[in-house]
Amino acid sequence: MQVPARVHYAALAMMELAATANRPQPLALREITQRHGIPQPFLVQILQQLKTAGWVSSSRGSQGGYRITTAAKNLTLLGIAEAVGMQETGCSADSSPHAASRQLKRVWDQAGDAYRDVLASVSIADLVRSCEKSDSAMFYI
Amino acid sequence: MQVPARVHYAALAMMELAATANRPQPLALREITQRHGIPQPFLVQILQQLKTAGWVSSSRGSQGGYRITTAAKNLTLLGIAEAVGMQETGCSADSSPHAASRQLKRVWDQAGDAYRDVLASVSIADLVRSCEKSDSAMFYI
DNA sequence: CGATACTTGACTAATTCGATCATCAATATA
DNA sequence: TATATTGATGATCGAATTAGTCAAGTATCG
Numbered sequence: 001m002q003v004p005a006r007v008h009y010a011a012l013a014m015m016e017l018a019a020t021a022n023r024p025q026p027l028a029l030r031e032i033t034q035r036h037g038i039p040q041p042f043l044v045q046i047l048q049q050l051k052t053a054g055w056v057s058s059s060r061g062s063q064g065g066y067r068i069t070t071a072a073k074n075l076t077l078l079g080i081a082e083a084v085g086m087q088e089t090g091c092s093a094d095s096s097p098h099a100a101s102r103q104l105k106r107v108w109d110q111a112g113d114a115y116r117d118v119l120a121s122v123s124i125a126d127l128v129r130s131c132e133k134s135d136s137a138m139f140y141i
Numbered sequence: 142m143q144v145p146a147r148v149h150y151a152a153l154a155m156m157e158l159a160a161t162a163n164r165p166q167p168l169a170l171r172e173i174t175q176r177h178g179i180p181q182p183f184l185v186q187i188l189q190q191l192k193t194a195g196w197v198s199s200s201r202g203s204q205g206g207y208r209i210t211t212a213a214k215n216l217t218l219l220g221i222a223e224a225v226g227m228q229e230t231g232c233s234a235d236s237s238p239h240a241a242s243r244q245l246k247r248v249w250d251q252a253g254d255a256y257r258d259v260l261a262s263v264s265i266a267d268l269v270r271s272c273e274k275s276d277s278a279m280f281y282i
Numbered sequence: 283c284g285a286t287a288c289t290t291g292a293c294t295a296a297t298t299c300g301a302t303c304a305t306c307a308a309t310a311t312a
Numbered sequence: 313t314a315t316a317t318t319g320a321t322g323a324t325c326g327a328a329t330t331a332g333t334c335a336a337g338t339a340t341c342g
Contacts, residue, residue: 001142001227001256003249005234005331008242015241028287036237042332061340062286077248086142093146096177099272100156101149107218108144111259115142118252127248131240146300169318183301185319202309203317
């Protein structure tokens with residue numbers, strides 16, 4: 001029931017890419033990893049999966065980096081989690097024909113749906129917006 | 142994000158114990174494992190955890206077995222899941238001081254709360270009742 | 283060319299999970 | 313009391329997942 005670190009990292013990376021989308025140059029891997037303390041070769045794997053999902057593009061060479069290719073408001077945390085391979089909600093036990101088992105699985109599924117609904121209701125754009133709010137709020141503290 | 146098999150098994154066992162609570166003799170381990178195809182030595186471990194939680198008692202020797210010691214309406218799936226050590230909801234990545242990370246963690250926590258709320262809203266008594274409706278032949282009452 | 287930066291694939295260490303095994307302790311019943 | 317029955321306990325195991333790491337390579341810019 002824990003959110004894997006790679007899902008957290010993937011979401012952080014997408015937030016950074018969304019926040020810097022209007023810059024002319026792509027955002028280098030190092031910029032993201034240094035800011036958030038993510039192991040660089042680990043984030044490479046994750047960005048590769050986001051690229052496979054079609055949400056980022058990359059360019060090599062000096063001045064290379066990553067760009068977001070999808071509107072941030074259309075990117076949900078659920079989509080990102082699935083893109084980096086978060087296991088589906090459900091139950092690992094074999095299904096049995098008994099009523100007790102079936103009733104139970106219905107509840108596990110309901111709980112999983114509730115979980116996924118929350119993640120599906122939050123977009124990268126939402127997150128970037130609330131970060132900008134809380135960042136500017138910090139100036140007054 | 143999968144419900145561990147041991148949580149499923151624990152809930153099944155508590156349902157069986159609740160459904161047979163009015164019998165004079167305790168319910169033997171073998172009765173439960175045979176009916177649901179649970180490996181017997183595995184369920185022993187699980188029942189031990191439920192005993193530690195104070196929800197079942199046991200007696201050894203022939204005619205021995207397990208008894209439920211708590212009203213089934215007060216036993217929720219969340220309580221059972223926690224008793225057998227289901228990992229807490231949350232995020233495995235280290236917390237960072239950045240706004241982005243904090244905003245994200247808030248969402249992971251919200252999703253985890255939604256998940257737990259569903260499990261907390263269903264009691265063993267609820268499950269036994271809906272099983273009796275859908276398949277009354279299942280229990281030896 | 284040479285520095286920079288992404289690409290690819292294999293590899294590893296730690297943890298969890300589901301399950302098994304052997305051995306021991308207690309109890310009812312004959 | 314002897315014995316079969318039933319739970320208690322601790323060690324161990326194989327598979328899968330997770331979070332990284334490493335070592336080569338390839339493209340691009342100056």
